[in-house]
Amino acid sequence: MQSKMRLSKFNMIELLKAPQYKGFLSGFQARQFARGNLVSSPDQQSNEVFIVVSGRLRIFLSYEGKEFTLCFLEPGDLFSTHTRVMIEACKEATIMAISVARFREEVVRFPEVSLVMTGILGQVLGGTLDVIEGIMFHDVRYRLVEFLLSLADEQGKQTEAGTEFECDLNMEEISLLIGTTRQTASSLLNTLIKDGHLVRLGRGRYRVPEPDVLRGLLEGDDD
Known part of the structure; x- marks a missing residue:
């Protein structure tokens, strides 16, 4: 994606x-x-x-x-x-x-x-085709995780603590991108942070401590 x-x-x-x-x-x-x-x-x-x-x-x-x-x-x-x-x-x-x-x-x-x-x-x-596939076959959390991983893969910098990347889209834009409400996107993002899959470093800056673990959330997480 x-x-x-x-x-x-x-x-x-x-x-x-x-x-x-x-x-x-x-x-x-x-x-x-x-x-x-x-x-x-x-x-x-x-x-x-x-x-x-x-x-x-x-x-x-x-x-x-x-x-x-x-x-x-x-x-x-x-x-x-x-x-x-x-x-x-x-x-x-x-x-x-x-x-x-x-x-x-x-x-x-x-x-x-x-x-x-x-x-x-x-x-x-x-x-x-990505949009159509995502809406038809995957739930919202899957689409959010896939989006975050694509950012990490495209522009991420490897550090000892994990992969760091920037996202200058606001929550409204992210929600539109993954096809859900702003509230749902925000809640799912905060859950990923709470569970340790994602770290917020600052405004628009994130770190994925273990990309393979985050990618593992995609397995079996379909509608």
Whole structure:
């Protein structure tokens, strides 16, 4: 499972700073969104490709009053408004957008970008399947533990006391990510801390004393 703290391992902003991509961003226009504002929705007519410059955006599906978070977009992530998903600013955000038609023209000039796009789309699909699998086959504690382990695996630092990692998502964002209420997510997290499976080191900083023991909670912990 991907932690979904980043949609892709590719940072398009850094990539496009290379000399061979000079001029690629000339057709993009900057836009700003306040926290809680929608960047895109399924009924929106715009058909654009955009790169996140700052802030954080949430990609989610909405159906009959329920929301299913697929992933978050971080600075450097590239995405499109021409999808069936909702895109919301979790915090004040700035994006650089361009029409799909103009983007296609730029890709013809810089074909290497299309290879990056293929990788990103594959990761989005993988994240979507993770969400579906988690909701259908696993309970909430399983999804929370899996999320914490993915963070530890992706960005954890090994110390004598265990694996330390950071998570700058607030409890509301974590609850949306694992498909439950804020209260339930908070209660489950506190239980993991109380039982010694997780240590809170400070705001957004955690340690997993024994990753294998925490991973063992996934065994037989299905619906």
